[in-house]
Each structure stands twice: as structure tokens, then as C-alpha cells.
Amino acid sequence: MITKIKSCLNLTFLSLILSLTIVTSSCDTAEDKLDEATQNGEEGEGNSEDDSSSEDENGESSGNDEDDSKASSIKYGEDFIVFEPQVTDSELGNWVYRKKGDPEYFDGSPLAPINDDYFEFEGNKSRGGKEDSPLVFKFTAPKSGNFYFAARLLQNFEEGDHDDYCNDIYVKMEGDFTSATDFTTDQLKIFHKFYGRGNNKPLANRALGTMRNLEIKGKHALAIYNFKEGEEYTLTIAGRSKNACIDYFLFHHESLKLNRNISKVKKADMAEVLPEEYRPDTK
Numbered sequence: 715m716i717t718k719i720k721s722c723l724n725l726t727f728l729s730l731i732l733s734l735t736i737v738t739s740s741c742d743t744a745e746d747k748l749d750e751a752t753q754n755g756e757e758g759e760g761n762s763e764d765d766s767s768s769e770d771e772n773g774e775s776s777g778n779d780e781d782d783s784k785a786s787s788i789k790y791g792e793d794f795i796v797f798e799p800q801v802t803d804s805e806l807g808n809w810v811y812r813k814k815g816d817p818e819y820f821d822g823s824p825l826a827p828i829n830d831d832y833f834e835f836e837g838n839k840s841r842g843g844k845e846d847s848p849l850v851f852k853f854t855a856p857k858s859g860n861f862y863f864a865a866r867l868l869q870n871f872e873e874g875d876h877d878d879y880c881n882d883i884y885v886k887m888e889g890d891f892t893s894a895t896d897f898t899t900d901q902l903k904i905f906h907k908f909y910g911r912g913n914n915k916p917l918a919n920r921a922l923g924t925m926r927n928l929e930i931k932g933k934h935a936l937a938i939y940n941f942k943e944g945e946e947y948t949l950t951i952a953g954r955s956k957n958a959c960i961d962y963f964l965f966h967h968e969s970l971k972l973n974r975n976i977s978k979v980k981k982a983d984m985a986e987v988l989p990e991e992y993r994p995d996t997k
């Protein structure tokens with residue numbers, strides 16, 4: 715009898731444990747569900763993070779709005795192409811986009827940088843260095859023939875710099891072109907120094923001027939490319955000397971004879987000596 719009661723109690727105890735186990739396991743299930751819910755919640759937060767990152771993207775797009783404020787496009791004429799460095803999609807690396815209001819920005823005189831902005835190279839030394847921070851520009855030739863290449867230059871000198879410092883970059887060209895200068899086509903396809911000098915008459919130590927010469931193995935010549943109408947070309951520039959600043963680039967067809975205007979004036983500022991249509995459009 716006692717044994718029977720014991721077995722009965724054991725059975726009751728067992729069923730109690732079983733029930734508890736079921737309750738507990740159902741609690742686990744509930745916890746699991748809570749966990750799942752939390753995970754979902756986290757995923758939800760993740761989503762909201764995604765949302766916030768899309769807000770960031772929007773933020774970036776407001777950054778892009780800022781970019782828009784610096785946005786510039788390639789201006790095509792019948793026989794010229796002009797563009798500011800900020801049209802590039804490349805990573806800027808050691809190039810800095812300077813705009814009026816930046817404490818480092820230099821206004822220039824008598825003609826300020828077009829659109830009150832320019833790119834300044836902050837790598838290397840002011841006397842030069844190796845190719846750094848390449849920027850790529852793609853454009854289509856509006857006409858066949860020989861195009862001179864020029865860049866409006868600002869030499870943002872530092873104390874002690876010579877006037878031939880901060881005055882060069884590297885350039886190379888890709889596409890279906892031939893050389894129209896003293897260098898071979900193959901030489902124009904790899905980086906070489908492209909340099910100029912500023913007009914420092916109105917200023918003691920800073921100048922806006924023109925880059926238009928290549929230097930290859932001690933030889934100097936104008937940068938002239940023979941393009942084919944409708945073909946796309948890729949110009950790549952890279953930083954060479956620190957504090958060399960580029961306001962804009964111009965390819966001008968030889969029939970325009972613009973190079974004469976630049977050659978007539980010592981240390982000419984291309985923006986000053988060429989008609990206004992050969993400058994980038996202003997905003």
C-alpha cells in the first residue's frame with residue numbers, strides 16, 4: 715500500500731515536473747519569440763539605420779548639393795573645349811578644392827579665378843615631386859585637327875619659394891590621337907611635366923598665369939595633340955609641385971590662333987589675353 719502511494723506520489727511528482735518542463739519549454743518558446751522579436755526589432759533598427767544611412771545619403775546629397783555648387787561642366791565650342799578641374803569624378807587625393815571663403819583661397823588680381831574656385835595640389839614639395847593623385851577628364855573632340863592645351867595657373871607661393879616653384883603638374887593623354895608637337899605620340903601617352911609661369915606683375919609673390927609647355931628629358935615644347943572629330947579622349951593629370959593651383963583647362967584648335975595671343979604677353983594670364991568665350995561658363 716505504502717509502495718503504491720509512493721509510486722503514485724512519484725507519478726504525481728513526475729507529471730508535475732513534466733508540466734513544469736512543458737511550461738518552461740513554452741516559456742522558452744515565448745523567450746525565443748521575444749528574441750526573434752528583438753532580433754526583428756534589431757533588424758528594424760538595422761533598417762532604420764539603413765534609413766538613417768539613406769538620410770546620410772541624403773546628407774551626402776546635400777553634400778552633393780555643395781558639390782553642385784562647385785559643379786561645372788565641359789563647355790564645347792566648335793573648335794575648343796574648356797573645363798574646370800572639378801568636373802572630374804576621380805578621388806581628389808592631395809588635391810584640394812578651394813572656394814572663395816576658404817582662408818587659404820587666393821582671390822587673384824586683376825582677374826579672380828573663374829567661378830571663385832580652383833584646385834590646389836597639397837602633396838610633394840613646392841619645387842616638385844613624383845606623380846601623385848591622378849585626376850581623369852574625358853571629353854570628345856568637336857573637330858579634327860591640332861589642339862593646343864593650356865591650363866590657367868595660380869602659383870600659391872610660400873615664404874622662400876622661387877618663382878619657378880608651384881608651377882607644374884603631370885599630364886598624359888589617351889585615345890586615338892597623334893602628336894602635333896616635337897614629342898612622339900607614345901611620349902604624350904605617359905606622364906610628363908606640364909608647366910608654366912604666372913603673371914606676377916600686380917603681386918609681389920603670387921600669380922595667375924598659363925601652363926602650356928611639356929618638358930621631356932630636358933626638351934621643352936608646347937602641348938599639341940591631333941584629335942579626330944567625335945572621338946573620346948582621356949586626359950589624366952597628376953600633382954607635381956605643391957601649391958600649384960588650376961583654375962581651368964582649355965584645348966583650342968590651331969585655326970583659332972589663340973596661342974599667338976598668349977605668346978605675345980610675357981607670363982600671360984590666358985583668362986586675360988583670350989576672349990571671354992574661351993573661359994568656363996560662370997554660375
Ligand SMILES: [Ca+2]
Binds near residue numbers: 798829
Ligand atoms: Ca575655377
